[in-house]
Amino acid sequence: MDVLYFAWVRERIGLPKEQVVTSAATVLDLVEELKAREERYAAAFADISALRVAVDQELTDFDAPLAGAREVAFFPPMTGG
Amino acid sequence: MDVLYFAWVRERIGLPKEQVVTSAATVLDLVEELKAREERYAAAFADISALRVAVDQELTDFDAPLAGAREVAFFPPMTGG
């Protein structure tokens, strides 16, 4: 599965995209796996209320299932317009 | 006093502007004077609820006083924009 990071999440983790092999059932499970890896992930995901997530390019919640997902993206609240 | 007519009021009365010598105390008094003149005025002013009036280029009501007024204008509801 491709995992993408944008804005300050990308900066904290230090890369825009990576391939992750996971059997995480939900977005939140994936976040817990990533946080357990390294301090930079733990720092980026310390407060998920400050984050948003998209699964296959659709905004969703952290309890969304990951079955069949090809792409998960984490980022702060958007500031377009 | 200058009396001005716009849009279909102008068309019914048949002129855009005329000088009127009057001692009418209010706009309504002036309207009654004009209606008494000729049929075309009576036709134009038949239903004053369909008309608007400005005294010295400020929108006002038909019971507005005319003391000191230099210019009175009659017209239908505006359709700008």
Add this chain to the structure above:
Amino acid sequence: MRVVVQEAAFDAGAELNAFSAGLGNMGAVVSFTGLVRDVAGGLAGMEIEHYPGMTEKAIAAICEEAMTRWSLGDALVIHRYGALAAGDTIMMVATASRHRVDAFQAAEFLMDYLKSRAPFWKKETTGQGDGWVAARDEDEDALTRW
């Protein structure tokens, strides 16, 4: 603040760009453009009559009211009179503010007041003859929200 009442055509896009270029520190620009539309089909043209002298004063007063009600960096109104054809630009309004809500609200306010309080009258010409455009009750009612 700029109010223009003119017979000549104008370039709404060029006006929008000039308005935006002069703003300094305002990030939000809203514009409204009104075009002659051929509702029923067969419109040959439109003639807009106005009240020279009162028109400019009435629009300036509406703009000043908008500037006091909202936090605006600038406001622009251009309104034509005389003969227009289907598709022609009749008028435009532009407003600028720091946050978009002010610019949107002020532009709607300006339009609501221009529709019913600025002395313009539209006459449509069709193959069946001429007719003065009737004021819409909705336009008068729109003023009650401000």
Add this chain to the structure above:
Amino acid sequence: MRVVVQEAAFDAGAELNAFSAGLGNMGAVVSFTGLVRDVAGGLAGMEIEHYPGMTEKAIAAICEEAMTRWSLGDALVIHRYGALAAGDTIMMVATASRHRVDAFQAAEFLMDYLKSRAPFWKKETTGQGDGWVAARDEDEDALTRW
């Protein structure tokens, strides 16, 4: 309906004119233009990051929602990403309708959703360094009215 996400600068006035020219029978056009503003003074520039692929889809979905909610003849969204300078045009929205209320409402709806639901992130560069622009609570709250 046209959605453009691009790095290059664009001419908002020319886009407004092209949009208005293609409308046929719609008399009301509303546009919103967002400019880079230097709120605190000393802004060196802005960098806008986005999510290629999702961005276009998210904006198209927002536009389609607007087209179903209001009676619109057309809608346009152009949004830039990459490096911008103070005063640059970041994005624009345009809507067209027969009566002005639809165009105004739809433009405000598009802006409210673009602000908080299209995947763009702004970073400001000043003499004191870089900083991501924080989302405003008002922008999130604005969505509740639709």
